[in-house]
Amino acid sequence: MQYFKIATLIVLSFGLVPQRSVAQAQKTAQFDAVRDFSAQSNPNGTWSYGYVTSWGTPFILDDSSGSTWPGISAWWPSQLGPPPDVSHNDTKKQICDETWCIPPKFLHLHPGPNYEIDVLRWTAPDSGTYVFRVKFEGLDWAGPSTIFYIVQDSQEVLLQAPVDTYKQVAKWNPKPIKLTQGETIDFMVAVGDHYWCDSTGVAVRISERQKQ
Numbered sequence: 001m002q003y004f005k006i007a008t009l010i011v012l013s014f015g016l017v018p019q020r021s022v023a024q025a026q027k028t029a030q031f032d033a034v035r036d037f038s039a040q041s042n043p044n045g046t047w048s049y050g051y052v053t054s055w056g057t058p059f060i061l062d063d064s065s066g067s068t069w070p071g072i073s074a075w076w077p078s079q080l081g082p083p084p085d086v087s088h089n090d091t092k093k094q095i096c097d098e099t100w101c102i103p104p105k106f107l108h109l110h111p112g113p114n115y116e117i118d119v120l121r122w123t124a125p126d127s128g129t130y131v132f133r134v135k136f137e138g139l140d141w142a143g144p145s146t147i148f149y150i151v152q153d154s155q156e157v158l159l160q161a162p163v164d165t166y167k168q169v170a171k172w173n174p175k176p177i178k179l180t181q182g183e184t185i186d187f188m189v190a191v192g193d194h195y196w197c198d199s200t201g202v203a204v205r206i207s208e209r210q211k212q
Helices: 020-024
Strands: 025-031 048-053 064-070 071-076 085-089 093-095 098-100 105-112 117-123 128-138 146-152 156-163 171-172 178-179 184-189 200-209
Touching: 048 105, 098 105, 105 128, 105 171, 105 184, 117 200, 128 146, 128 156, 128 184, 156 171
Parallel strands: none
Antiparallel strands: 025 200, 048 117, 064 071, 071 085, 085 105, 093 098, 105 200, 117 184, 128 171, 128 178, 128 200, 146 156, 146 184
């Protein structure tokens, strides 16, 4: 972790989160990682799907896409995966196999067998102030063991949190963040205590406040 400057650790909330700041914010743009997912293009608008081989190494775009299971589409690196992969439930129902289940309201991220870190990247399309609403949870009842990171511009860790409980939703709802055009926010899933059963659900919604 010597590559990163650690920012203030955000306390996880497992209950209801006040939405006053969101209601007060006038929005000009809306981004939703689940709704916006595309298996046809990468990057896909403001979203990119990829991985890093280890901390501090360059972000690598996934170059293969297709179906990893009936009803599930995904991106993964052809020379490695899947996994690592960023997957989407294309149906309106939860899809399960063996010990994992992917609900339609979450993307599925899983780190790679050689400790590759799975990455969902968002790039700010304009300079402005953005409101982030992030949820994440373990998707494997056999025992997830991952570390979920949120990293700004590949340098500043905004959140570091373990994911070690099945179907326990955690939330990250920070104060609005000022970003310049082209700045990135990475949502990253890394191996924790073990590689197996590391399916992790990630849902990200971002709103841009109206410019004055």
